[in-house]
Amino acid sequence: MKKHILxxxxxxxxxxxxxxxxxxxxxxxxxxxxxxxxxxxxxxxQAAGSEAESSEAExxxxxxxxxxxxKVGCSATxxxxxxxxxxxxxxKNYVGMNIDIVKAIVEKNxxxxxxxxxxxxxxxxxxxxxxxxxxxxxMAPTEEREKTLDFSEIFFYPRNAIVYRAEDxxxxxxxxxxxxxxxxxxxxxxxxxxxxPDVNAVxxxxxxxxxxxxxxKRADACIIDGAGASEFLKNNxxxxxxxxxxxxxxxxxxFPKESPYYETFNNTLKEMxxxxxxxxxxxxxxxxxxxxx
Numbered sequence: 001m002k003k004h005i006l007x008x009x010x011x012x013x014x015x016x017x018x019x020x021x022x023x024x025x026x027x028x029x030x031x032x033x034x035x036x037x038x039x040x041x042x043x044x045x046q047a048a049g050s051e052a053e054s055s056e057a058e059x060x061x062x063x064x065x066x067x068x069x070x071k072v073g074c075s076a077t078x079x080x081x082x083x084x085x086x087x088x089x090x091x092k093n094y095v096g097m098n099i100d101i102v103k104a105i106v107e108k109n110x111x112x113x114x115x116x117x118x119x120x121x122x123x124x125x126x127x128x129x130x131x132x133x134x135x136x137x138x139m140a141p142t143e144e145r146e147k148t149l150d151f152s153e154i155f156f157y158p159r160n161a162i163v164y165r166a167e168d169x170x171x172x173x174x175x176x177x178x179x180x181x182x183x184x185x186x187x188x189x190x191x192x193x194x195x196x197p198d199v200n201a202v203x204x205x206x207x208x209x210x211x212x213x214x215x216x217k218r219a220d221a222c223i224i225d226g227a228g229a230s231e232f233l234k235n236n237x238x239x240x241x242x243x244x245x246x247x248x249x250x251x252x253x254x255f256p257k258e259s260p261y262y263e264t265f266n267n268t269l270k271e272m273x274x275x276x277x278x279x280x281x282x283x284x285x286x287x288x289x290x291x292x293x
Contacts, residue, residue: 070113109264141154159244160247161243163222164242176199177197179221183204184205189223226241226286243290
């Protein structure tokens with residue numbers, strides 16, 4: 001009897017010892033694996049962080065736009081170049097050809113844009129006061145302006161247009177001799193209209209009113225901005241237009257002197273001009289007629 005009890009007790013002790021020896025390596029292995037995984041993850045995270053910091057530092061050193069939000073002044077009543085559309089939630093969306101060009105350039109360089117709406121005549125003063133970083137297109141680099149601002153490459157030449165009824169054909173100014181031609185009162189269109197021999201030039205308040213003069217047949221044609229004419233023709237299939245030759249008027253981007261953004265912006269703009277991306281934006285907002293060789 002005692003032998004059986006001793007045998008059973010020995011067997012139980014052996015089982016406990018075997019179980020103890022078997023569990024300890026498993027726990028040790030699991031702990032070691034966890035520690036190794038945690039260490040590897042920490043090393044990976046640290047390496048990734050170091051790489052990101054290195055990459056960010058490298059981009060920032062070469063590109064002033066990276067991670068920045070720049071303030072860009074615009075005059076948002078200049079359809080189809082710069083305007084505001086109200087979203088359903090009441091927020092403002094800046095739209096237009098100049099808006100898309102500026103956004104494309106800044107975003108290509110890792111930045112974002114905050115547009116600031118103001119009257120056109122206030123843009124230069126806002127740049128000089130440091131209220132904005134630069135202004136969107138629509139400002140010609142005149143000799144007087146270049147005394148206080150640096151300008152990008154010229155990226156667009158606005159063109160005047162003759163708008164007339166679809167059954168007529170007035171391809172150029174000479175074809176309007178002896179006709180009644182409306183123009184926007186107080187603008188340079190007056191000089192253009194009055195330069196036509198034997199013309200009956202009529203000053204009207206605003207481009208929409210000029211268009212109505214033509215539609216109602218009180219005028220044979222009107223001379224207005226070509227881009228504005230394109231907008232009117234989208235909703236008036238009874239009208240046609242002929243673009244006139246480009247003039248000295250042009251669009252560029254105005255920067256304060258010694259702006260940190262100037263060189264990078266201008267280089268990207270030139271790249272877009274060379275690879276055709278700029279022309280695609282112009283054609284999207286206006287038409288291919290406005291793309292000059």
